[in-house]
Amino acid sequence: MDVKLNERGLLVVISGPSGVGKGTIRKALFEMPDNNFCYSVSMTTRKPREGEVDGVDYFFVSREEFERRIKQKQFLEYAEFVGEYYGTPLEYVEKKLSEGKEVIIEIEVQGALQVREKMPEAVFVFIVPPSKQVLYDRLMKRGTEQTKDIEKRIDKAEREYHLAYKYDYIVVNDDVYNAADRIYAIIRAEHAKTERSIHMYTKLMEGKVNGKQKH
Amino acid sequence: MDVKLNERGLLVVISGPSGVGKGTIRKALFEMPDNNFCYSVSMTTRKPREGEVDGVDYFFVSREEFERRIKQKQFLEYAEFVGEYYGTPLEYVEKKLSEGKEVIIEIEVQGALQVREKMPEAVFVFIVPPSKQVLYDRLMKRGTEQTKDIEKRIDKAEREYHLAYKYDYIVVNDDVYNAADRIYAIIRAEHAKTERSIHMYTKLMEGKVNGKQKH
Numbered sequence: 187m188d189v190k191l192n193e194r195g196l197l198v199v200i201s202g203p204s205g206v207g208k209g210t211i212r213k214a215l216f217e218m219p220d221n222n223f224c225y226s227v228s229m230t231t232r233k234p235r236e237g238e239v240d241g242v243d244y245f246f247v248s249r250e251e252f253e254r255r256i257k258q259k260q261f262l263e264y265a266e267f268v269g270e271y272y273g274t275p276l277e278y279v280e281k282k283l284s285e286g287k288e289v290i291i292e293i294e295v296q297g298a299l300q301v302r303e304k305m306p307e308a309v310f311v312f313i314v315p316p317s318k319q320v321l322y323d324r325l326m327k328r329g330t331e332q333t334k335d336i337e338k339r340i341d342k343a344e345r346e347y348h349l350a351y352k353y354d355y356i357v358v359n360d361d362v363y364n365a366a367d368r369i370y371a372i373i374r375a376e377h378a379k380t381e382r383s384i385h386m387y388t389k390l391m392e393g394k395v396n397g398k399q400k401h
Numbered sequence: 402m403d404v405k406l407n408e409r410g411l412l413v414v415i416s417g418p419s420g421v422g423k424g425t426i427r428k429a430l431f432e433m434p435d436n437n438f439c440y441s442v443s444m445t446t447r448k449p450r451e452g453e454v455d456g457v458d459y460f461f462v463s464r465e466e467f468e469r470r471i472k473q474k475q476f477l478e479y480a481e482f483v484g485e486y487y488g489t490p491l492e493y494v495e496k497k498l499s500e501g502k503e504v505i506i507e508i509e510v511q512g513a514l515q516v517r518e519k520m521p522e523a524v525f526v527f528i529v530p531p532s533k534q535v536l537y538d539r540l541m542k543r544g545t546e547q548t549k550d551i552e553k554r555i556d557k558a559e560r561e562y563h564l565a566y567k568y569d570y571i572v573v574n575d576d577v578y579n580a581a582d583r584i585y586a587i588i589r590a591e592h593a594k595t596e597r598s599i600h601m602y603t604k605l606m607e608g609k610v611n612g613k614q615k616h
Contacts, residue, residue, distance in 0.1 A: 191571060312595070318606055347606055355593040356406060356602050368593055375590030378570040378583055380527070387571050391533055391562055 191383035191390075195222070195287040196376055197279060197305055200369070201298035202313030203343035205325040207359045211313060212292045214366035221370075224287040226279050229255070232270035245275075263293065263300035268338055272297065288373055295346045302352070309376050311369055312353035316360045321347075406598035406605075410437070410502040411591055412494060412520055415584070416513035417528030418558035420540040422574045426528060427507045429581035436585075439502040441494050444470070447485035460490075478508065478515035483553055487512065503588055510561045517567070524591050526584055527568035531575045536562070 200208050216223055229245040231252050240246050247255075252271045256264060264273030274291055282289045291301070301308055315321040325339050350356050355372050359365045376382065415423050431438055444460040446467050455461050467486045471479060479488030489506055497504045506516070516523055530536040540554050565571050570587055574580045591597065 191573060311593075314602060314605070316605070318608065350602055351595060351599055353595055355590065356595050356598045357593055358406060358602075358605075368589060371586040371589035372593060374583060374586035375570065378526075378572055378587060380566060380568055380571050383571045384566055387529060387565055387573075390529070390531070390573075393533065 191386045192377045193286055193386065195224075195283040195285065195289060196373060197283060197301075197308035198288055198290050198369070198373060199298050199301050199308050199310045200290060200292045200313060201295055201311070201353070202359075203295070203315070203321060203346040204339045205321055205343060206313045206315050207324070207362065207365075208292045208313055210362050211359060211365045211369070212290060214362045215290060215369060218366065218370060222286070222288055224282045224289050226274055226282070226289050226291045228272055228274055228291070228293065229261075230270060230272045232268075232272075244272075262291075262304060263297040265294055265296040265300075267294060267296070267342075268335055274301070295349055299349075299352060309355070309372065310353040311355045311357055311372060312350045313357055313359050313365065314347065314350065316358055318347070406601045407592045408501055408601065410439075410498040410500065410504060411588060412498060412516070412523035413503060413505050413584070413588060414513050414516050414523050414525045415505060415507045415528060416510050416526070416568070417574075418510070418530070418536060418561040419554045420536055420558060421528045421530050422539070422577065422580075423507045423528050425577050426574060426580045426584070427505060429577045430505060430584060433581065433585060437501070437503055439497045439504050441489055441497075441504050441506045443487055443489055443506070443508065444476075444479075445485060445487045447483075447487075459487075477506075477519060478512040480509055480511040480515075482509060482511070482557075483550055489516070510564055514564075514567060524570070524587065525568040526570045526572055526587060527565045528572055528574050528580065529562065529565065531573055533562070 200212055202208055212225070215221070216225060227241065227245055229247055229252065231247060231249045234240065234243070234246055238244065249271070252273065255261060255273070260276055261273040262276040262279055264271060272294065274293065274297065279289050279291070293301070298310060302310060321343055322340065325336055325343065357365050357368045415427060417423055427440070430436070431440060442456065442460055444462055444467065446462060446464045449455065449458070449461055453459065464486070467488065470476060470488070475491055476488040477491040477494055479486060487509065489508065489512065494504050494506070508516070513525060517525060536558055537555065540551055540558065572580050572583045
């Protein structure tokens with residue numbers, strides 16, 4: 187049996203300014219062969235966009251339902267943005283981590299900073315555009331929203347791109363597959379970090395397990 | 402022109418108990434396609450083993466020459482082991498790092514801890530065997546040395562394998578190519594670390610460079 191030096195999965199938080207391409211990178215990550223990733227589906231009160239599927243892209247719930255869950259502390263993080271709630275259900279994340287899965291969450295900056303407080307051992311990746319112009323172009327082209335909403339998103343991106351320093355890693359979205367590859371490298375490296383692997387290594391040297399590093 | 406978020410190369414210190422396979426892993430790293438690695442050739446006073454080439458495997462120098470260089474502070478680290486000196490010439494390492502090359506050094510534990518003091522920004526990787534028995538078997542099979550030397554090496558390995566906690570990463574040498582792959586992932590991840598990349602990212606957002614992340 188293979189034994190990892192770090193058996194517990196990692197919580198990987200992918201965040202960055204609106205419009206930077208977080209969702210596309212997340213999808214590219216999940217297309218990687220032999221991955222052990224598990225996507226934490228967020229919950230939201232916003233209406234589904236065309237093609238979005240309940241339970242796959244988001245859990246779509248009512249405002250009342252969302253607020254009931256906030257009161258019951260069922261979220262790892264949640265945020266209100268452009269009048270709608272978005273949140274990460276906590277129980278599912280914990281279960282998958284203990285099963286040794288890497289749980290990938292893709293969230294707004296506001297939510298990521300809440301996760302930092304609750305789970306400092308998570309890995310925080312800030313996705314950045316190759317230039318500010320690229321970001322603005324993407325926000326303008328997203329034709330699904332009204333001008334007012336686009337302006338709000340630009341204002342928010344403007345504030346958010348300064349928050350990179352609060353993250354562990356900065357990954358440029360120059361190309362979606364390059365960016366996903368870099369995140370995969372980060373996950374492998376984090377598993378090999380001494381603070382995560384020394385416990386199992388010590389057991390290995392005492393002959394209590396047969397060791398093979400998965401990552 | 403491509404611009405890295407971290408332009409300076411990394412000093413990667415590969416270390417671990419004697420007999421763990423550091424040299425084989427280093428060679429596998431250098432066989433990787435499109436690598437930007439540069440090997441820092443160590444200097445030693447020990448006699449060349451069969452097939453070893455001066456200036457490739459080591460710079461072989463006399464004891465007098467080595468001690469003169471110690472006095473002139475020309476080493477990033479040096480150590481005496483089984484009656485022979487081993488050291489890393491400093492000037493070459495600095496030059497290659499500023500050219501943006503990743504400098505890989507493969508050294509004994511004693512030397513690695515000296516580098517930690519002089520260059521704390523380096524990346525420290527501790528190679529470990531999949532079990533203690535594997536390590537002993539390797540040390541016994543290395544037929545180039547006398548029994549007395551093998552015993553000394555085993556004693557040393559016994560003390561050294563407890564020092565993993567002083568390193569940034571622990572990599573199991575279960576398979577040489579797996580181990581090299583993990584080190585490559587560590588190098589990519591380290592370049593994306595916020596503390597190494599935020600300076601260039603800030604410039605990127607101010608429109609001073611066109612950004613593309615190499616790693």
